[in-house]
Amino acid sequence: MSISNNTIERICRIFGYLDSIEKEKIEFISSSELAKAIGATEHTVRKDISQLNVIGFTRKGYEVKSLKKELGRKLNLDKHRKACIVGLGRLGTALLDYEKFQDDGFQIVAGFDCSINKIERIKSDINVFQVNRLKEIVKQQGIELGIIAVPAKSAQSVADRLSEAGVKGILNFSPIKVNVASGIIHLDMNFTSALRVISAQFK
């Protein structure tokens, strides 16, 4: 039986939480604490975890280290992955230096933009290139993830370029939905839509 998207999302949030408490040397955690941390019910958390055939300890909860390891193993979250950012405007450059990605096992190894001027002006530890070198660099560096931070009108063409270059996943920050070949995993993060979803629930 395959794992549902909701379950995957919750497990990823749990994984992130485990990562943060592992550093605080917390050894055991119960399903109800996990539930509170990620905003779900304890039943759902237990169900999610049991679906992955990971087991806890009666009366003590789950052992943080081994739970994290197991969840990571089952969902392939334990590998370091390389990513690149396309579009080096305000948002793109902010993401380029977002240290959290590094901490969490995602290494931004390249930035791309179509404007040569912009590329020359950027001061970052990360290498930046013109977008026509995208395929070359993706192949050469083994980049698995592409992050789109260009305006709406170029987003689809960037998505096409990334697909063609061979990335396995795309995180899209542009305000349009991009279409990609099946087989490439993608996720749209639309800021305006998020604000609308919030506003729609007012009062």
Added chain:
Amino acid sequence: MSISNNTIERICRIFGYLDSIEKEKIEFISSSELAKAIGATEHTVRKDISQLNVIGFTRKGYEVKSLKKELGRKLNLDKHRKACIVGLGRLGTALLDYEKFQDDGFQIVAGFDCSINKIERIKSDINVFQVNRLKEIVKQQGIELGIIAVPAKSAQSVADRLSEAGVKGILNFSPIKVNVASGIIHLDMNFTSALRVISAQFK
């Protein structure tokens, strides 16, 4: 009967899409075209729209202008809303000047940070303040939405401040889940979690 969260999300995406094609002077659109644009099935789109008691025209689809107007009215998306950003690091300042918000009816009217130095350095059309003036400015300006762009360790205290200041909704870009009083709508946008959700589906 209340409207489900999934439906709200899809309607918000539809609303955004309608907004973009309205500018292109497209008059009618079918459920299947909408479905494609937002990544859903045409059945779901029709169901969602009919739940809001909005009607289309047989054989022609929905009239773009009136559909947008109706969806906007039902979900309160037709009002301009004021927002503020707390945390003026790379991400915060990028969001401060994210023109899309303005186009889409969300006006960023203030930025906050705890560092005076940072505040003095920022050059933006938007007014920036020290975070201890948050409540004052939120009240004075009638700000309904707070956007959190601070690091994990200060995110919860910022959420508390925003709640206390009286915002109705919070969009959280920090990597931890924040807890807010029920009645305040909030949504967490966790970039790392998004990359993990994508990676978990690889191969």
Added chain:
DNA sequence: TCGTGTGAACTCTTTCACAGCG
């Protein structure tokens, strides 16, 4: 004919309830 509107069928998720175990 083509595309909407909607009850009904179906499928997927979540919640419940309780057995099991230290």
Added chain:
DNA sequence: CGCTGTGAAAGAGTTCACACGA
């Protein structure tokens, strides 16, 4: 006891199927 693990029940959400109207 307290907390996990899991089949079963309940609840949501999605898809289907077809009536309807231009």
